[in-house]
Amino acid sequence: MGSIAKLSRHSFPDGFVFGSSSSAYQFEGETNKSGKGPNIWDTFIEEHPERISDHSNANVAVDFYHRYKEDVQRMKEMGMDAFRFSISWSRVLPRIQPYVTLFHWDTPQAIEDKYGGFLSRNILNDFQDFVELCFQKFGDRVKHWITLNEPFMFSVNGYDTGTMAPGRVSTLENYPGQPKISGATEVYIVTHHLLLAHATAVKVYKEKYQTCQGGKIGITLVSHWFEPYSSSESDRMATKRSLEFMLGWYMDPVTKGDYPQTMHDCVGGRLPKFSEEESKMLRGSYDFIGVNYYTTYYAQNVEDANYKNIGFMEDARVNWPGIGHLLNYTKDAYENPTIYITENGVDDVNSSSLDEALNDQVREQYYKDIFDNVLKSINEHGVDVKGFFAWSFSDDFEWGSGYGSRFGLYFIDYENDLKRYAKNSVKWFKQFLHKDKTKLNHNM
Numbered sequence: 220m221g222s223i224a225k226l227s228r229h230s231f232p233d234g235f236v237f238g239s240s241s242s243a244y245q246f247e248g249e250t251n252k253s254g255k256g257p258n259i260w261d262t263f264i265e266e267h268p269e270r271i272s273d274h275s276n277a278n279v280a281v282d283f284y285h286r287y288k289e290d291v292q293r294m295k296e297m298g299m300d301a302f303r304f305s306i307s308w309s310r311v312l313p314r315i316q317p318y319v320t321l322f323h324w325d326t327p328q329a330i331e332d333k334y335g336g337f338l339s340r341n342i343l344n345d346f347q348d349f350v351e352l353c354f355q356k357f358g359d360r361v362k363h364w365i366t367l368n369e370p371f372m373f374s375v376n377g378y379d380t381g382t383m384a385p386g387r388v389s390t391l392e393n394y395p396g397q398p399k400i401s402g403a404t405e406v407y408i409v410t411h412h413l414l415l416a417h418a419t420a421v422k423v424y425k426e427k428y429q430t431c432q433g434g435k436i437g438i439t440l441v442s443h444w445f446e447p448y449s450s451s452e453s454d455r456m457a458t459k460r461s462l463e464f465m466l467g468w469y470m471d472p473v474t475k476g477d478y479p480q481t482m483h484d485c486v487g488g489r490l491p492k493f494s495e496e497e498s499k500m501l502r503g504s505y506d507f508i509g510v511n512y513y514t515t516y517y518a519q520n521v522e523d524a525n526y527k528n529i530g531f532m533e534d535a536r537v538n539w540p541g542i543g544h545l546l547n548y549t550k551d552a553y554e555n556p557t558i559y560i561t562e563n564g565v566d567d568v569n570s571s572s573l574d575e576a577l578n579d580q581v582r583e584q585y586y587k588d589i590f591d592n593v594l595k596s597i598n599e600h601g602v603d604v605k606g607f608f609a610w611s612f613s614d615d616f617e618w619g620s621g622y623g624s625r626f627g628l629y630f631i632d633y634e635n636d637l638k639r640y641a642k643n644s645v646k647w648f649k650q651f652l653h654k655d656k657t658k659l660n661h662n663m
Contacts, residue, residue, distance in 0.1 A: 236606030298652030439509030
């Protein structure tokens, strides 16, 4: 605990970036303003309100659309260096570096209706047009681009479990009465097209914009860490399989040009294939990797699935019951890429009083422990971590959880004009991020 007690930004390498993360749909609100067209989340919530735990929507969210200046000022006052946000595809800061996500799950509904969105290769040309517009309009100010946020979650929850937009399901157990897909295929097709869209965006940026604009481009992936449920060899193999089906599904293609062999073995002919040209375009298609980490699970081997009704989870053949382990694994397995931790945080339930919500000691301790483990990976294992973004700056619309989960450093009073209240973790972050070494209180 001694090392944790003395943590500050000066414990990290020079140039290490601290910031917070957001996404357009979860924060902005004003879903029908400034010429914005509907996206798949607007439609999903309208057609399936029962799939949002509190039956809410993001029409207002936390009103970042109108309050962005005051919120960015709060970030500055906390001592944050950067802010990660997304540009809504369907809608097209003082001393705060922008880290911009180009796709954070909000496919325009017009594209979804026209050809099925990411189920079709047609998406590649349209996505290229969108990202080129962003590079042209904002590239002189944006020096860190992120092509995709968590393609794993978008694919699995949107095209296998049906719990997120566009709400397609591949197994009967989730939502009886919904169209059943015979064996999970769409989840793999969507990921395939997401990866090609990513590689296309990177290729365009590097060939046409990077030299003159001087920026960098990468992709943000999410992964849990997994521990074997028992000491059995089968559970150890399940742990390896879990990582390959979650992290390797995307890291293998962008580093090696193909999916993990484990996925070929388990999924067989339902796993799409890259052409030689596509593999070449994918390999090395990043300047940095964004890693989103939240928790650790046990992995347990299960018997072979019934191949009459196969979902993604059955393909992995595991039950999905720390950040340092994940960082170390990524370094060792993928030739030590430059990493930004683009999301990490802990949520509170939306049932406590205001005083209880503001006294978020669990969040303070969580970040202390996380930073301690990140430092160990940097100092002891040589992982090239360049920055950390807290999820999130404020409470927000948490997709299927609606407003029922609170991840924010700032409390949003949804019953009182969305008033912002600084939680105790804001005070801790201010002290942690203080740039003057002489004024640090090492008894944090």
